[in-house]
Structures are given as C-alpha cells and as structure tokens.
Amino acid sequence: MKVLGINGSPRKGGNTDILLDNALKGAQNNGARVEKIILNDLEFSPCQECENMPDDGFCIIEDDMQTIYRKVEEADAIILASPIFFGSLSAQTKMMIDRFQCVWRAKYILRKQVLGKRKIGAFISVEGSKRKDFFDNAISIVKNFFVTINADYKEELFCFGIDQKGAILKHPELLKKAFMLGAKL
C-alpha cells in the first residue's frame, strides 16, 4: 500500500509538517510505503481556466503539478495536511486543489475516468484559534477534492489553539492521534 502525504504549509518543521510526519510514521509502521510532498517546494501556477483544454482530462500546463497528478494516481491513500489560513486552507493547498479542475471536468462533464483508481483519504489540519467554523470551511473543500479524485474521506484530525512553530510537540496526545490516523489508513 502506498500512502502519499501532501503538506500544504509553508513552514517546514511546523505543526502541519510534524503532524503529517507522525501520520506517515503510523502508516509506515503498519507496512505502507510512504512519500511526502511539500507543496511550497514545488513550482506550479494557479489554475488558468484554459479555454483550449483537451478532452483527455489532463492539464496542459507543464509544471510540477504533472508530478502531483502522477503521484496521486499511484497512491492507495492520501493524507492531505494544511494549516488554517484566514479561515480556510492555505493558498498552497487550495492552489493545488484548483488544478484538479481538469479531473473534475473529465468526471462530471466529459464522463471520463481520470485518476479513477479508488483510494482512501484523510485530512489533517491545525489552527491557532479555537474556531470550529474555520475547519468546516476547509473540510468542505477537501471533501469536494476527495470526491473528484475518487478518494473516500475516511479519517480526520483537527488541532486547535496551536500557533507557534512546533507548538504541537507540547501535545503528545495529538501526535499519537496523528500516528494512529496513519496506522488506520
């Protein structure tokens, strides 16, 4: 089983990164092959709503998203991790999700199977405040994304009141929950 972790935080060694690493460790501990992508390290543009989109369901922009499409297709499980920024997903995460519009179009307009392999999905998020509605907004987008890529939304972990870089390390119970999330996948 191949588990792909996608980190949408710009902060390496930050809370999202640490939680995702723990989840991937849990998956690895149970025999999965794991890989982590840090979106902030990649070069890709936001969706350009291209008018000359081909009907094969793939995006014509040649940038690092092409690698992400391939890795998402190959994965049996995806753990998407993003901090809450301004009440929603980070820009890096949302930018990646928007680039799956080609897959959405293939699925719902052209009625074609693109990235059709069924997989399971998990969502991890962390925020500085304790406002639940910020997670609600992010969950709604992630659920929409997971349906598009044929991932069943199976697991989630939300950590609130965690602000400073690495503050999550003071919460071993949350790190354990992240580990267990990965192990369950």
Ligand SMILES: Cc1cc2nc3c(=O)[nH]c(=O)nc-3n(C[C@H](O)[C@H](O)[C@H](O)COP(=O)(O)O)c2cc1C
């Ligand atoms: C640009 C920006 C916007 C943020 N917006 C929110 C917010 O709307 N609500 C909130 O609770 N925390 C917000 N935060 C705090 C982060 O969610 C928090 O620091 C989180 O732990 C960062 O995770 P990271 O270390 O993985 O990047 C924001 C932080 C930044 C940098």
